[in-house]
């Protein structure tokens with residue numbers, strides 16, 4: 001008799017056998033194996049064990065999209081939005097449980113933002129030119145098959161946001177999601193496919209891998225059917241994709257600085273910064289990562305931050321925390337350098353404090369500390385609710401240091417000021433894709449700020465706040481001497 005056994009079950013058995021072996025370390029983490037192929041008995045549609053098979057299935061999905069009217073595509077997108085709103089709490093909870101990162105309430109908000117503010121087919125606008133020589137039509141056509149690499153920090157949000165834009169543009173899409181967020185990413189892939197089926201589209205419109213690896217990413221990058229690569233992640237993967245020889249959109253790392261000058265509304269600036277920095281435990285790449293505060297307002301700023309859920313670390317606590325959240329790693333060149341401890345990324349402030357033996361109130365959502373500019377808390381993209389504050393004398397010093405701390409990512413920067421000259425000087429100097437004035441960072445992706453949202457912010461390749469039109473290619477059709485009616 002053949003017995004069917006899932007990969008998750010195999011993992012569980014392996015783990016329990018390992019635990020009984022001599023010398024096995026005591027299991028301290030509560031980590032469990034995640035099933036990337038089903039949720040509560042519902043098998044995910046569009047999830048494959050082999051990248052070549054996934055691409056072949058995506059090609060079929062693409063053919064179906066090409067045969068659809070724009071109205072039909074829009075029906076599918078409307079259903080994706082509806083299901084995303086309805087199932088946001090499930091994905092938020094699953095995302096936190098699987099990755100151990102972020103906050104359920106904030107992840108729900110992120111999914112609702114994706115459902116409500118990701119542009120659909122209305123984003124694709126043709127244009128025309130007429131003149132003595134007739135009419136020229138310019139249309140935004142699909143690329144074909146898109147290969148999308150997605151992060152662990154906004155996993156299902158990115159899958160759904162990219163799917164809406166890519167389908168609106170008429171493409172097929174295959175995902176190679178982050179291995180640490182594979183169950184929730186594939187939940188989102190299945191959601192898109194369920195929406196397609198419910199709205200009269202194919203049962204498998206978008207595809208993914210049951211076990212994504214570097215190798216499956218590499219097959220995707222070199223496959224002749226993949227015409228566009230979209231990579232949302234850290235510097236390593238963006239570099240790899242941009243070196244693929246294919247058209248690629250790279251949405252890479254940030255390290256957003258915030259300047260607070262002496263004209264700012266300090267109580268508001270303090271609240272906005274803590275709201276933004278602690279949002280989903282600082283996982284968003286746009287979130288405030290370090291503050292440059294004028295010396296004359298720094299004490300006030302810290303005072304109001306503490307009134308808004310910030311805990312001021314002592315020098316000793318800062319040093320103790322540094323030893324926990326940064327760990328030594330030997331690079332390929334044999335040099336030892338400090339890198340972020342992935343086990344601390346996206347954790348609650350109280351969990352981080354617990355690691356140094358300090359209990360803090362449950363209303364503490366951010367840890368602040370005063371450091372100098374060279375401190376690794378300033379220089380590294382921590383993605384944790386830890387916010388270093390560096391005192392500066394004037395706007396020139398603030399801009400100089402903030403630009404250096406941004407490391408040329410040209411990703412995101414923030415400023416709290418009423419001095420238009422200061423705001424303009426910093427915006428010009430830092431050259432980021434997103435620049436937020438007098439608001440929490442998330443205003444920059446349409447949450448309390450004007451404009452559409454995205455979870456793929458393409459600074460390096462210039463598409464910026466990506467939307468459906470970013471996933472299109474221009475095509476021109478010329479009718480010489482006719483259709484010119486004046």
Ligand code: NAD
Nearest residue numbers: 151152177178217233234237240251252253254285456457
């Ligand atoms: P990560 O860089 O660890 O991984 C991203 C994805 O790339 C994963 O699927 C991973 O398995 C894969 N990968 C890694 N190296 C690869 C390689 N050489 N070839 C092929 N695939 C590879 O990302 P993460 O830690 O989940 O996300 C955090 C990083 O991503 C941060 O630096 C953050 O700023 C950035 N990010 C940027 C944006 C943006 O829109 N610009 C959005 C989210 C996250």
